[in-house]
Amino acid sequence: MSPDSDARVALPVAAPPRVAAWLSRAPxxxxxxxxxxxxxxxxxxAGRAVGVGAVAAPGLPHVLRTNLATLSEWVSSGAGSRPYVDSGSLHLDGRALVTGRLVDVRAPRFDTAWTPTASPAAAQGTPRPRGAGLVALPDHVAPPVVDDLVGRGDGLTPLGDDVLCGWLAAHRAAGVETPAVDDxxxxxxxxxxxxxxxxxxxxLAGEVADxxxxxxxxxxxPSETTVHAARAALVRLGHSSGAGLAHGIDLAVAALARGVAA
Incomplete structure (x- = not known):
């Protein structure tokens, strides 16, 4: 397909609602x-990350989802023109990404009565980034340790941040407010x-990776097999992001279990 043809073809995407709203307001x-x-x-x-994903891309809460087999045509060296926003739509290589449907990325709610009495983290151990710069992770999350987590670790999403994302998501799923940690x-x-x-x-808004x-x-x-299979799939996400998310969820589960027991 020629560039001229691309300019006439809109690419439908599935958009998380807040991403669609952000784009509609972007300059x-x-x-x-x-x-x-x-x-x-x-x-x-406009200072916020917005992703575009191919079919095989992991479902992340900031990503516009396409039906493309790959994004190679846009990310290869020298390919395409610079992305831009026009009238609330993102344009890549002359094609407008148009929201065809909205995708729900909110953390699924669960009843704390179902919360396991012991965290899976006890059996899994503390995750580490696979590259250099190991991060000493605490065995709980509280306001005083947030500064020791945010931005700590290698990569686009440092391990400490991933842990916090998992911890926050689990509390949102349980309907438990965490204002001090949020601040x-x-x-x-x-x-x-x-x-x-x-x-x-x-x-913080209660949105999570799929x-x-x-x-x-x-x-x-109540199925341990289902829990372990879902956790194993999450751990395989990214370089160390999945392991961090799983660990954060596990820490939250342990804290929620103590709260239920109390």
Whole structure:
């Protein structure tokens, strides 16, 4: 397909509601590429990360989902024109990404009465990033330790941030408010990457990656097999992101279990 043809063809996407709303308010103009991969493209749109994902890309709460087999045509060296926003729509290589439907990325709710009495973290151990720069993770999350987590670790989403995302998501799923930790996280957001800050903001709003949602949903069932399978799938997400998310959920589960027991 020629560039001229591309300009006449809109690409339908499934959009998380808050991402669609953010784009509708974004100023017109070019946007920066934060990171480009075969299946996912992360862009800085007015200071917030907005992703575009191919079919095989993991479902993340800030990502516009397409039916494309790959994003290689857009992320290969020198390919396409600079992405831009025009009239509330994101444009890639001359094609407008148009929201065809909304996708629910909210953390699935579960009753704390179903919360396991022991955290899976006890058996799984503490995750570490696979690269250099190990992060000493606490065995609980509280306002004083938030500064020790935000921005700590390697990569686009540091491990400490992933742990916090999981912890926040589990509390949202249980309907348990965490105002003190929320405030500490918001104050610390400028210390991490744009992508990771966006994902933390999503977690504060109760939005999660699909695989994290699957794990939370599994925790609401009495099946240990289902729980372990969902956790294993989550751990495989990304470089160390899935392990961090799972650990954060586990820490929250342990805290919620203590609260239920009390």
């Amino acid at each position: 017109d103009g070019p946007v920066e590429v934060l990171h480009a991969g075969r299946d996912t493209l992360h862009l800085d749109v 500490a996280v918001r104050r610390a957001l400028p210390r991490t990457t744009t992508l990771s800050a966006t994902l933390l903001e999503c977690a 695989l994290a949602g699957d794990y939370l949903r599994a925790l609401a069932t």
